[in-house]
Amino acid sequence: MSANTPVAELSESDAKAELARLAEEIAAHDARYHGEDAPAISDADYDALRVRNRELEERFPNLVRPDSPSKKVGASASSRFPKIRHAVPMLSLDNAFSDEDVEDFIARIRRFLRWPEGDPLAFTAEPKIDGLSLALRYEKGKLVHAVTRGDGTVGEDVTANARTLSDIPVKLQTKTPPDVFEVRGEVYLGKADFAALNAQMEAEGKQAYVNPRNTAAGSLRQLDSTVTASRPLRFFAYAWGEVSALPTDTQMGVVKQLSDWGFTTNEMMGRSEDAAGLIARYRAIEESRPGLDYDIDGVVYKVDSLALQKRLGFVSRSPRWAIAHKFPAEMATTILRDIEIQVGRTGALSPVARLEPVTVGGVVVSNATLHNEDYIVGIGSDGTPIRDGKDLRAGDTVRVYRAGDVIPKVIDVDLGKRPKGSKPYDFPTVCPACGSDAVREIDLKTGRADSVRRCTGGLVCPAQAVERLKHFVSRNAFDIDGFGEKQAEAFYEWGLVKTPADLFTLEERDRGSLTRLKNRDGYGETSAANLFAGIEARRQISLSRFIFALGIRHIGEGNAKLLARHYGAIDALIAAMDVAGEEESEAFKDLIAADGIGKTAARVLVTFFSEPHNREVTDALLSKVTVEEAEQVAGDSPVTGKIVVFTGTLEQMTREEAKAMAERLGCKVSGSVSARTDILVAGEKAGSKLKKAAELGVTTMSEAEWLELVSGS
Numbered sequence: 001m002s003a004n005t006p007v008a009e010l011s012e013s014d015a016k017a018e019l020a021r022l023a024e025e026i027a028a029h030d031a032r033y034h035g036e037d038a039p040a041i042s043d044a045d046y047d048a049l050r051v052r053n054r055e056l057e058e059r060f061p062n063l064v065r066p067d068s069p070s071k072k073v074g075a076s077a078s079s080r081f082p083k084i085r086h087a088v089p090m091l092s093l094d095n096a097f098s099d100e101d102v103e104d105f106i107a108r109i110r111r112f113l114r115w116p117e118g119d120p121l122a123f124t125a126e127p128k129i130d131g132l133s134l135a136l137r138y139e140k141g142k143l144v145h146a147v148t149r150g151d152g153t154v155g156e157d158v159t160a161n162a163r164t165l166s167d168i169p170v171k172l173q174t175k176t177p178p179d180v181f182e183v184r185g186e187v188y189l190g191k192a193d194f195a196a197l198n199a200q201m202e203a204e205g206k207q208a209y210v211n212p213r214n215t216a217a218g219s220l221r222q223l224d225s226t227v228t229a230s231r232p233l234r235f236f237a238y239a240w241g242e243v244s245a246l247p248t249d250t251q252m253g254v255v256k257q258l259s260d261w262g263f264t265t266n267e268m269m270g271r272s273e274d275a276a277g278l279i280a281r282y283r284a285i286e287e288s289r290p291g292l293d294y295d296i297d298g299v300v301y302k303v304d305s306l307a308l309q310k311r312l313g314f315v316s317r318s319p320r321w322a323i324a325h326k327f328p329a330e331m332a333t334t335i336l337r338d339i340e341i342q343v344g345r346t347g348a349l350s351p352v353a354r355l356e357p358v359t360v361g362g363v364v365v366s367n368a369t370l371h372n373e374d375y376i377v378g379i380g381s382d383g384t385p386i387r388d389g390k391d392l393r394a395g396d397t398v399r400v401y402r403a404g405d406v407i408p409k410v411i412d413v414d415l416g417k418r419p420k421g422s423k424p425y426d427f428p429t430v431c432p433a434c435g436s437d438a439v440r441e442i443d444l445k446t447g448r449a450d451s452v453r454r455c456t457g458g459l460v461c462p463a464q465a466v467e468r469l470k471h472f473v474s475r476n477a478f479d480i481d482g483f484g485e486k487q488a489e490a491f492y493e494w495g496l497v498k499t500p501a502d503l504f505t506l507e508e509r510d511r512g513s514l515t516r517l518k519n520r521d522g523y524g525e526t527s528a529a530n531l532f533a534g535i536e537a538r539r540q541i542s543l544s545r546f547i548f549a550l551g552i553r554h555i556g557e558g559n560a561k562l563l564a565r566h567y568g569a570i571d572a573l574i575a576a577m578d579v580a581g582e583e584e585s586e587a588f589k590d591l592i593a594a595d596g597i598g599k600t601a602a603r604v605l606v607t608f609f610s611e612p613h614n615r616e617v618t619d620a621l622l623s624k625v626t627v628e629e630a631e632q633v634a635g636d637s638p639v640t641g642k643i644v645v646f647t648g649t650l651e652q653m654t655r656e657e658a659k660a661m662a663e664r665l666g667c668k669v670s671g672s673v674s675a676r677t678d679i680l681v682a683g684e685k686a687g688s689k690l691k692k693a694a695e696l697g698v699t700t701m702s703e704a705e706w707l708e709l710v711s712g713s
């Protein structure tokens, strides 16, 4: 029997086994889709699994399992929602974990704005709701779209479901509605409603839900909106996206307006003018937390003045003008069963704790990161203690928490409960996946060993190759429909896809192959065709995704976007890397002048492109895919796409602010003048750069002229 054997041909015992397999597999996909927002298979394949499950149950009604996917209302997403692009991206918030972080946040803002000492600067403080964010677009006062956050750029259209929430008005309560107003806020499930829902599930012999947040997310993404309507979801409005006009000029004022339009806003929102005031509000909200009927996980502070918010702008994916002050994480005690090593895409050997499952903050945790060798080992082989070391051993009683409420970590060990005869953990010095030596590089400057032990196997290490593939197809990289982590492992093992470029020859090779994909386990005619279509759809790719997909150390999504914007085209990037070998070279200076690219990232990037095997992989890929030129931001400013250098003392804004503003308008801000520079903005006491610009014939202007030029943007 295989996963493709027609239902009509299955014996009863085969059917029983198949139903068990389907229940497990569908539940796993549901968990990924609902819980982690990261589906591993295409919609079509997912649907095929559910259809097969239904057909089997129809043929063998006596075999219907108590945990059958057909019985779970919470996971009946049998298809997915249309995608909608956010007119204004939905960003996340930076976190503060201590009072000191809050003071730093305020100091940073004052510095950025050059706000005179002693002058008041107001902030709002409000609870951070633990739900999921939703954007509601109103045109002429009528609700036209409700879109989930998704990846921040593109979300899912859940309009029909959102209409069922009583906290979401379908019409704004005003006679003079704005042309466009996108209200943003948090959908959540109250604690009492969650408990009642679970009581009902239990009474019906069904499995209970894990926590209110995931249940709210699952409930909002039901295909059948009558199911959403049956769940008492609620909504707090606290922000906005695209708007044709703002009703007032403060955060507080707009939230008041939202309330007047018929939204529920949080009554604990208040204003303060310094860190002490904000922290006092934080303590008060923290104290009220247990008595609230909804989960909150911190307090959000925002600069109250919208004009200042605009000046402050954004860094990468979060606003400079807001921060989330998180509540301390919940802890739990459990047993460390074992320590295992995972090999990552850059060869890093990462130790993972296998734990006796335990609930932490409403989520069952059975694995936790152990960071690196020093974190676990505690005592060096020569008997000397090692930095950070906890001397963790299998069998230990440990305390765990979820860092930033997400990643489980081991915080400490209870030595009093250590079993007799336990042995210190020996960190492997060879790669468990390929047997190559695993070493800790020595930093030539400091003479210290790197905290990470890395496999030296490079291309021969299968674990690294598979991890690189997984990264390559991941959501913010090539994001290939129907090819997730599971497929990366299977196709690698089958020998079908060893490097990223192999994906793009898969269909062609499959045509000439004796073992066609459609005949392999888990595949059929349709799913194979769907996979090929999914790959084909990605033959053209944005520059930033392409750069990110290469999986270069230190080049995450943010840096990939910066590089895309800075170089514009893949050829330009590679050509620049070829001549950036020397740190004194113009090309290297230009690279680190790309705001945000640090020296370490720059060096790693140059090294990456100088290694022949990386070039082979990249070239092979480039011969199969088309990389789009990078989009310019804010297309209609007169300075969009220009390379700008600021020099001298600026009077009306700080250098940092000037840079941020220029970038918002789509400029590339560089630190040095070259023939490529378009504009030099020279403040007071400008020196050598001004001279060089004059020599090169670069357009030069004063700060006032610059502000005049961009004033309309």
Ligand code: IVH
Pocket (backbone or CB within 6 Å): 091, 092, 093, 126, 127, 128, 129, 130, 131, 132, 133, 149, 185, 186, 238, 239, 300, 319, 322, 324
């Ligand atoms: S303001 C530009 N205010 O927290 C940032 N967010 O970690 C706009 N959240 O995605 C967000 N309560 O889903 C804001 N009172 C609140 C919030 C809040 C919860 C969520 C929101 C956001 C996430 C960021």
